[in-house]
Amino acid sequence: MMALFTNVLPIMGGFLMKLFALNQAAKQEQHKLQMEALVARANVIEQAREQSNKESPMAAMNRRIIILVILALIIFTQIAPPLLDIQTVIPVIEKGTSFLGFEITSDKTTFIPVDGLVKYEEVFGWASMIIEFYFGAQLAKK
Secondary structure, eight states: OHHHHHHHHHHHHHHHHHHHHHHHHHHHHHHHHHHHHHHHHHHHHHHHHHHHHTSOHHHHHHHHHHHHHHHHHHHHHHHHHHHTTOOEEEEEEEOOOEETTEESSOOEEEEEEEOSOOOOHHHHHHHHHHHHHHHHHHHHOO
């Protein structure tokens, strides 16, 4: 029994220490690769910033003109109907009835004339998306 402890215990200890050393080496290699990936990403971001700083002043002016046109479009579509006395209609959908997926009566669309301001969802959706892209590009600069 004593021979078992004196012969097997050092072998098991060496085996466990080798596993521990291999584990630490793998973690060190993984850390090294992560650091290289972060450095590469930082280099790409820095190159993009340098490229954006090299853009012509007219590119920035084009973006500003696009933003102003979109804002003017939103303002015009909102104030034109009441100021220019344009009658505006909005669609109202009356849902039909159905039972178990079978349509008994169909949907009915009626157009109701409206005096005043109307909110156009499509215009606001596109405008907000373009403005978000613009401000996102501006935030990426240093």
